[in-house]
Amino acid sequence: VRAGAAGAASERGADEAPPDLGRLSLNQYTTYHWSVAEAVEGCARAGLGWVGLWRDKVAAQGLRDSVRALRETGVHCSSLCRGGMFPAATAAERAARLDDNRRAIDECAELGADTLVLVCGGIHHGGDVAAAREMVWDGIAAIAPDARERGVRLGIEPLHPMFCADRSVVVTLGQANDAADRLNEPFPADDPTVGVVVDAYHVWWDPRAGAEITRAGNRIFAFHVSDWITPLPAVLEGRGMMGDGWIGLREFRRAVDRAGYRGPIECEIFNRELWEQAGDAVLELMKARYLAHV
């Protein structure tokens, strides 16, 4: 264990819980070339009870077929990636993004996933980063009532700061928690609609990660694992399999457990080398590494 959730690792309690394969979920981009049906069936073959789906793959499979694949195998959808991308140059374009997020909420509900993962958007429209952040908060506020109505939760995923320009101006758990504080005001404290996605790859460097995981508490809606390998093979597609890099994943899992999270743990790895391997072999490796390192 090398780079855990700083400051949160020394307490007792959930520290001692063993990793549990019953919580492991395959985020389907880990087996990028698999369709939704292939990913769901692969999980069933591997004995996994959870799969994280992506909207482009669901669209390619068809929403109805995707729902059927889940129902027939008994595999549950742990989350849907992704909503978000709120900042845009014009009001009309921002409104179109909100409509798209509402469609994502509907898909999430149909798939039986309780969390829509929000990748909030960058500044590629030419905007100021502070203004883009306001567009993000306004966008989440606008769709939160729709999510609530459909029984879907919105998980703000802070991305690694290296994605600040092109993918997400939300780059720390602190920002996401601050936003969740405000955006949950209309909702009961014990049943929040806006929360955070803790992806160890995105937040492991943050000296405040441990404290912000504790603060997030019942607003942790998802937990993603992969590893940070060096030299980084690529900015977007350079994630590593758990155990191949520098993140103290067990410390992260313990910190998230201590904060009260009991849900699935998604393994989400964008890596071109991994994508060339057979999906079933990737799942076996993922299970072994999960047990050893998460």
Next chain:
Amino acid sequence: VRAGAAGAASERGADEAPPDLGRLSLNQYTTYHWSVAEAVEGCARAGLGWVGLWRDKVAAQGLRDSVRALRETGVHCSSLCRGGMFPAATAAERAARLDDNRRAIDECAELGADTLVLVCGGIHHGGDVAAAREMVWDGIAAIAPDARERGVRLGIEPLHPMFCADRSVVVTLGQANDAADRLNEPFPADDPTVGVVVDAYHVWWDPRAGAEITRAGNRIFAFHVSDWITPLPAVLEGRGMMGDGWIGLREFRRAVDRAGYRGPIECEIFNRELWEQAGDAVLELMKARYLAHV
């Protein structure tokens, strides 16, 4: 202006100061293939009064020759890169790193540079990230009296979080300011020995950058500029010329000015394409972009 030092841009005052070529400094890695003598002479030809030097280049030139080149041209050394790299697996290796930092302090004094830039080190020795951070603070505390004695200031440079594993576990201005608070206790508040280097490339994504620049105040020892281009061409050598990317450099310069910094502004760009161009042309482009964007 797109992504400035959030929250610090709306005040008055230094906002109105025009950019001043008298503050522009060439960090010599921007013209990577130039020796120290070539960089110093290039600055003189371009009418620049400052150059930021690197220890490997000074060693190749020879310290005495480097000092002579500065004296003969009247170009001043704005900072020396780099000290740091404190974390290591054994006490003996950590002590050797301290010795090397003390040599860097001596070189800095010889070159007449008042700031040694600290790139603090990562976790490649196999260490825990929290423990590595403690090694950094212990290391700076150990060399601060030596720096003080030689009239050299230690500038902690938070690196972008994408360098956390291999180059610096110090990744935010908040961390660096916290450390400076503690490490300056032996020294007068109006003449600190430990401070921060604000490099816009490394900190522009941070929602707290503006507040932490204000907090740094008279502990801002250097200010570096370049730009964040997308898609990022490479993790290490993918920086852009000012104006080619997404950082609101003018807002950063104004924020640093408002905090009281009056020193040189170093242009430090690691970029392979730029390195293939003729040095004199790079300096002319740098001057024009500085005036337009910083």
